[in-house]
Amino acid sequence: MISDESLVERTLAGDMSSFEELVERHRDLVLRVTRRIVGPSDAEDVTQDAFLRAFHRLRQFRGDSPFRAWLLRIAHNSALNSIARPRTEVETEESTADAIPDPTRMPADQLEVSERRERLALKLREVQPSHRTVLVLRDLEGLTYQEIADITETPLGSVKGRLFRARMELIEVLRRNTYDWELPA
Template sequence: MDADPDDTQYALRAGAGDRHAFSWLVKRHQGGVHRYLTRMTGIPETARELAQDTFVRAFQALPSWRPEARFRTWLFRIAHNLALDHLRRAKRVTFEPLDEALETPDAAPGPEQRLESLQRVRQLEAALAELPAAHRDILLLREIEEMSYEDIARTLELNLGTVRSRLARARAALLAVLRHQ
């Protein structure tokens, strides 16, 4: 997948010192970065701090950023490294509940459907919390952040075959946990 031309243009301008261009990049990507970090750390306040750190590090490193690297992938790599460092320091791995929007797939479900949906989401959250961080990480990037296999490979610094096999193992592990529940 090619780089987003807007991201590339704004990243180049930001790397040259244009703070308005960097502000545009922050506004565009802050939601996804924060969502990812919240789910990785399980603590919204910590995720907010890590997201800020992500953008500070990105701003500092932008002069050395190369346009052949997708900006979003590069940014998520920074966030990923900060999340792993935090989890190692805290010696804990948790999972943040999925958005409430995922709890009700219907626009106007009845009480039984809402309860069933809520139970499925809670079951999924519990299953994800039991997975190792590497499995949870790759599932979040693919299924929640909807990254391509290629972008995940760049973000996690893995080859494409490893991404595919790790994602398959993560999905199998998730299914095994769900069956066990």
């Protein structure tokens, strides 16, 4: 498989299909991360914005860190910009564009899991953005502390501190809603 770095070089040489391959490779990861940070209704716009910014800044990619981390840094900044914009609409996980409705009726247990997941996603968005990002990247995407430090442009020690505070904050938010907290896993 061609490396991301080679695809970047080919894109810079004018091969647009190489950039398309980069988008194909990373779209689901970027979409998952932005969705957890900004919510489902803005996630696609933020993801698209991140890829467009990445394309225009491709010459700035030095390869000191993996392309994935560089791209997620751009996506993270786009997501924070999106959150900072004022909005009026109330969001639910149901409004997601990528949630393909099941044509058959969901069995009761599946429906319960889906609803629980939706409630958890909403609770996650109550955690403050800078903490939320670290928690999403570490506990949901399994990135290393170093990658998270690169993405969020914060020192390694601060990442660990933020992760601890993010977990405590989410535990506190979930404890306020004892229903999910006390249900068996």
